[in-house]
Amino acid sequence: MKTVTLRDMETGIITVRLSGDLTRTTLTTIRSAIGKAAAECPAAVLVDLSEVRQTTPGHLTPLATASYKAREMWGVPVLLYGADPEIARDLAAYRSFVVLAGSREQALEAGRSTVPRWMRRCLTPLPSQARAARVFIDEACRSWGLMARCDDARLVVTELAANAIRHARTEFDVFVSCPGRYLRVAVRDGSPAMPRAVVPTIESGRGLHLIEAVSTHTGVTRIPGGKIVWALLRV
Known part of the structure; x- marks a missing residue:
């Protein structure tokens, strides 16, 4: 098969x-x-x-x-x-x-x-775009009545967008959806390099650990020309 x-x-x-x-x-x-x-x-x-x-x-x-x-x-x-x-x-x-x-x-x-609850936003690899990603998440959570998970979703998208801006350095897409019991926050970038969990310090290395702390499930999906990093928040 x-x-x-x-x-x-x-x-x-x-x-x-x-x-x-x-x-x-x-x-x-x-x-x-x-x-x-x-x-x-x-x-x-x-x-x-x-x-x-x-x-x-x-x-x-x-x-x-x-x-x-x-x-x-x-x-x-x-x-x-x-x-x-x-x-x-x-x-x-x-x-x-x-x-x-x-x-x-x-x-x-x-x-x-x-499933009407699906939104996408294309952003450029500039530091200011992390804020644009958070505003996008705010819009989705507010329109879907999911403000109880908005803070965690904002944290997740901030870290994912920052990784795309800092490491992938390509245009990236932010996806947010809620098909059922999970709110999904995902970022697709144009780099095939997989994210690495590192020992956190005061200055850096906390991103993936923060995402895992507030999420029920996390994952990375390889796609042609890049990857999608995603996190699921139970609603």
Whole structure:
């Protein structure tokens, strides 16, 4: 089973494309791909089944369970689409666990209507832009009624923006979303270098430690041409 993960930076939707035979031995790959995508807390996860074949009946339960668990654990909508008629018919038995769309367009529409809380701001690598990032977070938290987590979100975005300005030295995007039970704050920059946790001193080195202290989950996702550093704050 081959998996390809695509991230749409305009909508915040992640697409997981699966191709190959659906067998007992490939289910671990499928569970891992869906789980990792949902763990980033995007606006939604779309799972493309158009190139998946079911060679032996009875292997759809783990697929449905993986989608359900990812949604329940991270609060992120998981939508399947493009299944062939046989798989679509068998998945109908799990309609209380999964959302199945006929086409990608239908899945995208469902994802956009389900999760409107997604915002993006492109900034330049100047010291003043850290303040612009905080103002952006303020706007999002205020409009979504999440002021209780605003201070922590401001701290996170300040450190992430500072790292992008100081180390990546490229234009960077700030993303904030709340698809379910987590408020996600993320920064994408154009440097492939991974952030390093260092022993903090009075002057520096406290950024990642501060982020980890106020966040429920943190992570770094490699993407073509750079990376996304993100943190999740439970709401």
